[in-house]
Structures are given as structure tokens and as C-alpha cells.
Amino acid sequence: MHSTNKPAIPILLFIAIVAISFSAIFVKWSTAPAAVIAMYRLLITCAGMLPFLFAYRHELTRVQASDWIKLIISGIGLGFHFLFWMDSLRYTTVASSTAILTLEPVFVMLGSLWLFKQGLSRAAFMSMIVAICGAILIGWGDFKFSGAALKGDLLSLLGTLCVVIHILLGKSLRADMSAFVYSFFVFLFAGIVLAGYNLFQGYSFTAYAANEWGIFLLLAIVPTVFGHYLFNWLLKYMKATSVSMSVLGEPLGATILAYFLLGEMITPIQIAAGCLLLVGVALFIRSQNKPLAQPANSSLIS
Structure with missing residues (x-):
């Protein structure tokens, strides 16, 4: 795609x-x-991207020291987002954990108002509320306020706060940095942070069955390259709040997949909530559908 x-x-x-x-x-x-x-999700992704990094050598020479600092902080935010959110799935359901992620666009909106002075129309605000209500209702029946489930919900909330830092810094950096360079180093710094954490915890780096390595590879290819990389690329052309709002589709998609692949039940309320979420996201994106200035030539590996 050239344009x-x-x-x-x-x-x-x-x-x-x-x-x-x-x-x-x-x-x-x-x-x-x-x-x-x-x-491994992040480092395998970086390994796959590494052969293409040479093509961006001239851009790397133009990266300022302040931008490297932002890249490191953004990477730390992404790394801890994955750590907290993935760990939350050990204690609570997919629907509950992903529904909590719907607080993300609220925090991103507040950060964008402060950092980028991006306004929000009344229509956009109301559609955001509709979408968030729908996403929360998807996980409402699974929310627990005690025991392990509460721990899982709190971990998901911490993960949400971390990814907001990642998105806001990404919006700032993507104004002058290609999606490839930004994504590669953010993934790399996040992976390094997690490697240090694993060393500190004494976790094995190698003692995993073949199917586990297959899962690590799937995580690198599907949600990282075709998910996070695409969202990083879209930050150049959409407002940070709009990209964040789009992620609200994850609770619906994950809940449907959990029904078919994990046997987690879907209630009539969750079906209705999913419809409400989709309407809210569609209305929000329509109200914000004014892409930022576009470069003359761009591609998915731009």
C-alpha cells in the first residue's frame, strides 16, 4: 500500500x-x-523485524536524545502493560480483564487534552460513554470484588494505566518517526525490561514445551505485528483518543473468541452490550474521522 x-x-x-x-x-x-x-512475544517480534532495520539507518542518525528517552519510557510502559494484563488473566475471566481496558480511552483523552490540546466534541464524548458502558457490561457479570478475581481486575487496571503512557508518548514520537523504527525500539526496550524482571524473579528462559514456543510465536505474529504495530502506524493518521477508542473492540472480540476457544459462556446481556459497544465506537470514529496530515508516501513498513 503506497498511500x-x-x-x-x-x-x-x-x-x-x-x-x-x-x-x-x-x-x-x-x-x-x-x-x-x-x-518472548516482544523479542521474537524484534527478531523478525531486525533484518529490515538497516533500511532505516539514516533515520536512526536523526533521532534526538530526548526521543530516545521517550522511546525507553514508552517501552517500559508497554512492557509493564503486558506484564500486569497478562498476569490478570491468571486470576479473572477474559471478559472481565479486557472490559477493564475500556478505561484506557478516558485516560488517553485526558492526556491528549493536556499534552496535545486536542478538543473533544459533545458527540464524540457521548459516543465514548456509550462504548465504554457497552464494554463494561460485557464483563459486568464476571466482575468480582474479593479474592483472586479482584486481584486480576486490579492488575488489569494497572496494565491499562501503563499502556496509556505508551500511547501518549507514541503519539508524540510518531509525528516525526516511522512506525517501524518506533515499534522496533519500543518492543525491544519493553522486552529488555521484562527480561530483567524475569532474571530477578528467577524464571527459566528455556524450560518450556514445544507448544509453549508455538504460543510465543503466535503472540509475536498475530496481536503484536498485526495488532500493536498497526495501531502504532495509525497514530500518524488518527488522534490518539481515536486509536485508543478502537481498542474497545477487543473486549467484544476476545469474549466471542473465549466462547468458542475456551468455553467461557456469553450471556444475553453481553450480546446486547457488544452491540452497544460497536455502535458507540462507530459513532466516535465517525465524529473524529479527520486524519492528520499525511505524508506523500507511506506504507505499513514506513
């Missing part, structure tokens, strides 16, 4: 949402520690 146009953006958003919806399923299938899963 970006409005019809292409919804298609790419849909692909990214479906891709990240598989993340919770793959994590549930694995028995490895959450930090190990997250580390």
Missing part, C-alpha cells in the same frame, strides 16, 4: 482489533509465567 486514504483506515483498524483479540486466548492457553510470555 493512505479514509477507506483504508477502517479496514486496518478492523484487522488490528481482530488481531489483538486473540492475545487473551493465547495467554490463557499458555502455562508459562506472564512475564516470560510477554518477553
Whole structure:
């Protein structure tokens, strides 16, 4: 794809949402520690991207020291997001954990108002509320306020706060940095942080069955490359709040996948809530559908 146009953006958003919806399923299938899963998810992705990094050598020479600091912090935010959120799936359901992620666009909106002075129309605000209510209702029946489930919900909330830092810094960096360079180093720094955490915890780096390595690879390809990388790329052409709102499709997609692949039940309330969520997200994106200035030539590896 050599140019970006409005019809292409919804298609790419849909692909990214479906891709990240598989993340919770793959994590549930694995028995490895959450930090190990997250580390290999990121480092395998970087290994696949590394052969293409040479093509961006001239851009790397132009990266300022302040931008490297932002990249490191963004990577730390992403790493701890994966750590907290993946660990939450050990204690609570897919529906509950992913529904808590719906607080993300609220925090991103507040951060965007402060950092980027991005306004929000009344229609956009109301559609955001509709979508968030729908997403919360998806997980409402699974929310627990005591025991292990509460721990899982709190871990998901911490993961949400961490990914907000990642998205806001990404929006700032993507103004002048290609999606490839930004994604590669953010994934790399996040993976390094998680590797240090795993060393500190004494987790094994190698003692995993073949199916576990297959899950690590699937996580690197599906939700990371076709999910997070696409969202990073879209930050150039959409407001940070709009990209964050699009992620609200994950609770619906993950809940549907959990029904078919994990046997987690879907209630009539969750079906109605899913419809409400989709309406809210669609209305929000429509109200915000004014892409930022586009470069003359761009591609998925731009």
C-alpha cells in the first residue's frame, strides 16, 4: 500500500482489533509465567523485524536524545502493560480483564487534552460513554470484588494505566518517526525490561514445551505485528483518543473468541452490550474521522 486514504483506515483498524483479540486466548492457553510470555512475544517480534532495520539507518542518525528517552519510557510502559494484563488473566475471566481496558480511552483523552490540546466534541464524548458502558457490561457479570478475581481486575487496571503512557508518548514520537523504527525500539526496550524482571524473579528462559514456543510465536505474529504495530502506524493518521477508542473492540472480540476457544459462556446481556459497544465506537470514529496530515508516501513498513 503506497498511500493512505479514509477507506483504508477502517479496514486496518478492523484487522488490528481482530488481531489483538486473540492475545487473551493465547495467554490463557499458555502455562508459562506472564512475564516470560510477554518477553518472548516482544523479542521474537524484534527478531523478525531486525533484518529490515538497516533500511532505516539514516533515520536512526536523526533521532534526538530526548526521543530516545521517550522511546525507553514508552517501552517500559508497554512492557509493564503486558506484564500486569497478562498476569490478570491468571486470576479473572477474559471478559472481565479486557472490559477493564475500556478505561484506557478516558485516560488517553485526558492526556491528549493536556499534552496535545486536542478538543473533544459533545458527540464524540457521548459516543465514548456509550462504548465504554457497552464494554463494561460485557464483563459486568464476571466482575468480582474479593479474592483472586479482584486481584486480576486490579492488575488489569494497572496494565491499562501503563499502556496509556505508551500511547501518549507514541503519539508524540510518531509525528516525526516511522512506525517501524518506533515499534522496533519500543518492543525491544519493553522486552529488555521484562527480561530483567524475569532474571530477578528467577524464571527459566528455556524450560518450556514445544507448544509453549508455538504460543510465543503466535503472540509475536498475530496481536503484536498485526495488532500493536498497526495501531502504532495509525497514530500518524488518527488522534490518539481515536486509536485508543478502537481498542474497545477487543473486549467484544476476545469474549466471542473465549466462547468458542475456551468455553467461557456469553450471556444475553453481553450480546446486547457488544452491540452497544460497536455502535458507540462507530459513532466516535465517525465524529473524529479527520486524519492528520499525511505524508506523500507511506506504507505499513514506513
